[in-house]
Amino acid sequence: EAGVVQSPRYKIIEKKQPVAFWCNPISGHNTLYWYLQNLGQGPELLIRYENEEAVDDSQLPKDRFSAERLKGVDSTLKIQPAELGDSAVYLCASSLDGTNTEAFFGQGTRLTVV
Amino acid sequence: GQSLEQPSEVTAVEGAIVQINCTYQTSGFYGLSWYQQHDGGAPTFLSYNGLDGLEETGRFSSFLSRSDSYGYLLLQELQMKDSASYFCAVMWEGNMLTFGGGTRLMVKP
Numbered sequence: 182e183a184g185v186v187q188s189p190r191y192k193i194i195e196k197k198q199p200v201a202f203w204c205n206p207i208s209g210h211n212t213l214y215w216y217l218q219n220l221g222q223g224p225e226l227l228i229r230y231e232n233e234e235a236v237d238d239s240q241l242p243k244d245r246f247s248a249e250r251l252k253g254v255d256s257t258l259k260i261q262p263a264e265l266g267d268s269a270v271y272l273c274a275s276s277l278d279g280t281n282t283e284a285f286f287g288q289g290t291r292l293t294v295v
Numbered sequence: 296g297q298s299l300e301q302p303s304e305v306t307a308v309e310g311a312i313v314q315i316n317c318t319y320q321t322s323g324f325y326g327l328s329w330y331q332q333h334d335g336g337a338p339t340f341l342s343y344n345g346l347d348g349l350e351e352t353g354r355f356s357s358f359l360s361r362s363d364s365y366g367y368l369l370l371q372e373l374q375m376k377d378s379a380s381y382f383c384a385v386m387w388e389g390n391m392l393t394f395g396g397g398t399r400l401m402v403k404p
Contacts, residue, residue: 223394
């Protein structure tokens with residue numbers, strides 16, 4: 182069974198440019214998370230989906246970040262415009278449903294804003 | 296709010312036993328999870344404690360005490376490949392998952 186797939190693995194952009202990350206969760210997983218991880222720190226939740234619905238986006242900087250999960254499967258996370266401080270690893274994770282205790286993570290997208 | 300604290304770094308020798316503690320200042324959560332992350336890799340699930348007590352999975356064990364707001368991950372018979380970062384994470388109602396800052400474990404020969 183394929184795990185959580187993210188693309189691209191690496192992205193370098195200039196500040197003020199837009200960028201998008203894509204995530205394909207494990208088939209059948211209803212819950213999808215986007216996390217941000219800075220070097221040497223733990224993942225920080227940006228947004229969580231239950232199927233197509235964003236049920237927790239309180240940590241998402243909505244002035245520049247947006248996300249969508251069409252049809253409750255794949256998800257994209259967008260930043261526009263990117264700032265230097267957005268350089269980090271963006272992790273996508275999925276879990277079966279609200280009763281499941283294990284989240285499966287993708288390899289992440291390492292974003293460098295120059 | 297939620298707050299989880301872990302030591303930033305732990306060093307141990309191959310074959311030894313190491314305990315990574317996690318203290319939290321929160322309530323109303325379902326349980327405590329542990330994840331392992333190698334440099335450049337994805338976090339991977341190790342264990343989950345929904346109830347107080349010890350859960351054992353091979354060389355790894357995890358413990359939770361809700362009354363003490365405390366948990367730990369115990370790694371036995373350390374191997375070089377265990378060098379990684381370890382994160383405790385609180386599972387909330389509605390499948391919320393909040394992570395601690397992580398503990399970097401270095402295993403030396």
